[in-house]
Amino acid sequence: MKALTWHGKGDMRCESVPDPTIQDGRDAIIKVTACAICGSDLHIYGGIIPEMRSGDVIGHETMGEVVEVGKDNKALKVGDRVVVPFTISCGECFFCRRGFFSGCERTNPDASKAEKLWGHAPGGLFGYSHLLGGYAGGQAEYLRVPFADVGPIKVPDHLTDEQVLFLSDIFPTGFMAADFCNIQNGDTIAIWGCGPVGQMAIRSAFLLGAERVIAVDTVPERLELARAAGAITIDFMDEDVYERIQDLTRGRGADACIDAVGTEAETMASFDSMLDRVKVATFMGTDRPHVLRQAIHCCRNFGTVSIVGVYGGFLDKIPMGSAINRGLTFRMAQTPVQRYLPDLLRRIEEGQIDPSFVITHRGTLEDGPELYKTFRDKKDGCIKVVLKP
Template sequence: MQALTFQGKGKVTCEEVPDPKIENAGDVVIKVTSCAICGSDLHIYDGVMPHMHHGDVLGHETMGEVVEVGADVTKLRVGDRVVVPFTIACGECFFCKRGLFSGCERSNPDREVAKKYWKNSPAGLFGYSHMLGGYAGGQAEYLRVPYADVGPIKVPGGMTDDQALFLSDIFPTGYMAAEHCDIRQGDTIAVWGCGPVGQMAIRSAFLLGAERVFAIDCVPERLTMAAEAGAECINFRDCDVVDVILQRTGGRGADGCIDAVGTEPSAMTSVDAMIDQVKVLTYIGTDRPVVLRQAIHACRNWGVVSVVGVYGGYIDKFPFGSAMNRGITIKTGQTPVQRYLPLLLDHIVEGRFDPTFVITHKGKLEDGPDLYRAFRDKLGGCVKVVLQP
């Protein structure tokens, strides 16, 4: 089959790779009908994610049709259309039983590698390194899905791939980011990063009752998309973001602040951002937390900072004194997608949320290498890429 593969920093190629097969009785194999390039994939593309091997199949936003079913699978049949969560979960461990599927204790066969970095291991993820399971990703013609009775959700008849695909990651992630802010009617929320997850977080915040949403970015197409949702846009190149948010909230700060950027903020021009960059380039630091600093400083007393942007290691100059003395709650985590699927599927079916707005570019797998570059470099108004094998 054809698949997009990692070939080193800045290089993705479309290659012929072996077809996946049923390996365990709980597996299914799907024929991929749609997949997407995620902002998290760019951390791999930029060489930030460790333990990637040349030839690894990429991708964790995937849906398709079931073509093979393992002997122990009871909930799916050949021919079912399904969306596959990016988090792989067993459904039976301590965390899965509590709905915290991204903390699954069984799905990461590379647990010991993850423990060297984080002292414990999260769940395995599709297409996201040999620290998180070494699972082949879904930017391919076919995908093996383990624990198939726990992960995939059936797509109702009449729902298009474009409507359903983002249930795999960015819609649940953006929704969780907003939910973490404990939004009450009339609240003000600030979202750093107007990429796909940030766009979902903006609309989710309004869905949950926010009255105002500040959208922070510098890319015109992203800011336009955020404005179309009703957000008040702030171009971080033109101002001190924290000062602007404090001014617009009467000095109080936002009720909730969402970091949808993570470790690789683009084109940040503040002094601390430049110092972060130097530290990373000289291997003194691992992450660039300028957005996290801003989110804490812009948050009101007893507010919430919600972090869904990906970080990998240790961060410097973390303003914990501000967070502690002002009673700020910090919530974060890889999204336990399975927990959100029934609710968010219902939002789409009932017409309360249409996730298709974010799609700007489409292509085939062979177009993937060029579209990775367009997405990373924000060329041609590229906000979200969908691939159809």
């Protein structure tokens, strides 16, 4: 089959790889009908995610049609149309039973590697390094889905692939970001990053009752899409973000702040972001947490900082004195996608949201390597790429 494979920093290829096969009775094989390039895939493309190996098939936003089912899988049948969560979960362990599916204790065969870096290992993820299981990803013609009686959600025929594809990751992640904010009527939510997850977080915050959403970015197309959803926008290259949020909130700060950027904040945003870049380049640091620092400072006393942007290692110069003395709450996670799926599918079916609004570019797997460059460089107004094998 054809698949997108990683061969080093900036080197993505569409090439032939072996077809997946059933390896366990709970497996399923799906024929991929749509997949997407995620912003977190750009961290892989940029070479900053450890434990990648040349030839790894990547991608974790995938849906398709079931073409083969393991003998112990009673939840799916051939012909079912499903969306596959990016988190791989057994459904039976301590964490899965409590709804924390991304913390699954049984789905990461590389747990010992992750424990050395993070203390404890999360569950496995599709197409996201050998820290997280080394599973082949879904930017391919076919995908093996382990524990497929727990993860995939069946979707009705009257909804298009593009309406439901983002149930795999960015819609649940953006919704979780807003859900973490414990939004009350009248709240102001500030969101850093108007990429795909940020766009979902903006709309989710309004769905959950926010009165105002402040969206921070510098890319014109992203800011325009945020304004179309009703957000107040701040271009961080033109304005002082802290001062503007202080002005908008009469000096109190935002009720909650969402970091939807993560480790690769814009280098020219501030002096500390430039310093972060130097530290990472000289192996004196692992991440660039400028946005997290700013979100802490912009959050009101006893507010919430919600973190869904990807960080990988150890963060430098985080203002914990500010957080502790002002009573901030931090919420963060790799999204336990399965926890949110039934509610979010219902919201799509009821017309509360059509996640396909974020798509700007479409292509085939063969187009994938060039579309990675387009997405990374934000060319041609690119916000979200969908590939159809």
